[in-house]
Amino acid sequence: MLTFEPYGNPTYFALLGVALLPLMIGLLYGKRSRLYETLISIFFLVLTFGGSKWTQGVALIIYILYEVVLTWGYAVYRKNHNSGPFFYLMVILAIAPLTIVKVTPAVENGQASLIGFLGISYLTFRAVQTIMETRDGTLKNYNLMTFLQFMLFFPTISSGPIDRYRRFEADYRSVPDREKYLGMLQKGIRYLFVGFLYKFILAYYFGTILMPKLQLMAMHSRGGFLDLSWPLIGYMYAYSADLFFDFAGYSLFAVGTSYIMGIETPMNFKQPWRSPNIKDFWNRWHITLSFWFRDFIYMRLVFWFMKHKIFKKPTTTANVTYIINMLVMGFWHGVTWYYITYGLFHGVALMVNDMWLRYKKKHRQSVPHNHFTQIFAIFLTANLVCFSFLIFSGILDKVWFQ
Amino acid sequence: MDIKATVLDILNDLTGSDVSGAMDDNLFDSGIMDSMASVQLLLSLQSELGVNVPVSEFERSEWDTPNKIIAKVESLA
Structure with a gap:
């Protein structure tokens, strides 16, 4: 049987067009057929994870069952209990498969892990977020079928964008x-x-x-x-x-x-090459990933640090958290020196960016602001970003060490 | 002290600028607020008004102007 990379070739798009036509007609007449949506989802998942890639398909099924047990179990538990350590344990367990997949190539000479499949990181983001919102009490009505649809929504399964459970559910439940x-x-x-x-x-x-x-x-x-x-x-x-x-x-x-x-x-994406600074760049580049990191890592860590008064100054809290946040993003891309350096580079860039913004605010009169400075800022940001992508690309690894 | 005045006080402390003249201006677009300031706002709401807002309740588009923040806090108080 053939396997298709999602959106990889004209045949995939032709199949997509045929499969979506009945759904479009239905929606035009105000109807959403859950059954039909589920059937075409399964069809496209089989196209991606079947055939010669069947081992990935098996890994996907086991992974989904595992995350369902965790999220559903936690939602049931959370109705009457709210222990901190148990919540952290759930988050660690939810991330464990992805961690194994990311670390395996680094310790096994580039060998890919058996439990990996296309899109595992993007599914992990969705599962972890579901657990965190359940803890906060913002996600109260966990529904197993909705969770499955949310995780397995085939248009975004391989590489995002990373949707949010509650946002997806609201769309999915309405026409x-x-x-x-x-x-x-x-x-x-x-x-x-x-x-x-x-x-x-x-x-x-x-x-x-x-x-x-x-x-x-x-x-x-x-x-x-x-x-x-x-x-x-x-x-x-x-x-x-x-x-x-x-x-x-x-x-x-x-x-x-x-x-x-x-x-x-x-x-x-929202015109990332027009960003006047690195902070703004992350509001425009791979937005659903950077907002996920902002909402579920950066803000939570800052909240925790400030609540427990770990650092005296808010700026120190912000700086430390920038570095942690971007380092985690680096590791998430893979355990290689160039991904981690890329993360560190952006962490430091965000720190410097904030220092400059504070300086600018204090010396509003003496810092010029005109068309020329605006264009210069955009030019500088774009080039810094390209330099970070040079690190990210891994070509320096080849140029220096091969 | 009423909610509106307290929230404005918190915002003024936090941003170092008086926002009461621009109640419908987007605080994030203008760079006055960022994620850091958002967390500080949530913590101040907790300590000064006893309003508990978990981080995941903080949907930025619902909290991006002084008027929206006041309305949000009033609905949660």
Whole structure:
């Protein structure tokens, strides 16, 4: 049997179109068929995780059962109890499979873990978030079927965007009226076509045509200061463009498909290259991931630190938490020196960014603010980000150590 | 002291700027508030008004102007 990478080729899109047509007609007439939605979800999951990838499929099923037991069990427990240590234990257990998958290649010479499958990190974010909101009491009516639909929602299963349980549930339980749905349909289809441009034309050009050439040239131009060379700088920009168009393209497919299914999955990118500073960049780049980190790691840690008065000054609290937050993000990408350095780089960048913002606020009169400084800020931010992607790309590992 | 005045006091302390003249301005867009300030706001609400708001209740779009914050706190008090 064939297996398909989600949104990977024209056949996948053709199947998607055929499968979504009855659903679209239903939504236009104000009807949502749970049965049909479940059937096409299963169909596309089998396309992705069946055939030669069946071991991943088995890993997915076991993983889902495991997370269901944890989230459902915790929701039942939380009705009458609220122990801190038990909550932490649940979070650790929910993260355990992902941790194993991420650490295995680092200790087993690049060997992938058997329990891994495409999208495990994105599912872990959803499960952990469900446990945390259950603890807070903001998620009161945990429903097993909704949780399964939320976890297995096929348009976003492989790489997000990372939705939130309560937001998803509200959409899933309702049917948009015809006028609203027509608007969503229009947007969804436009997203798909912009996605084609991003992923199959622009990302193809930068990633498949330009990058290998530049990489070869960069490897041949080694020997200078830190092995830096013009081709390496070219690689940095080509890699950054590829990373953006590839992932933004995928995200547009995922969001577009969701919209067609009457679910307003949140957007992942909002013109990130226009950010005037790093802090703003993280409000515009891989938004659902950075907001997940903001809401479930950064804010929670800051809350805990401040409540227990761990640090004297709020700025110290913010700085320490920036570093922890971005280091965790680095480790999440994988246990390699370049992902972790990338995380550290962004943690420090956020710290410096805050220091500058404080300075600017204090010296409002003496710091100039005009078109030129604005353009300079955008230029500087974009280049800092591209430099961080050069670290992230792992090419320095090849240039320096191979 | 009523809720509105207390919330405005907290916000003024937190941001170092008087927000009472711009009750519908987005505090996050203008950079006056950030995640750090949000947590400080939640802690102050707890200590000064006894209003408990868990972090996951803090949906930024519902807390982004002084007027919205006051309405939110009044609904939770």
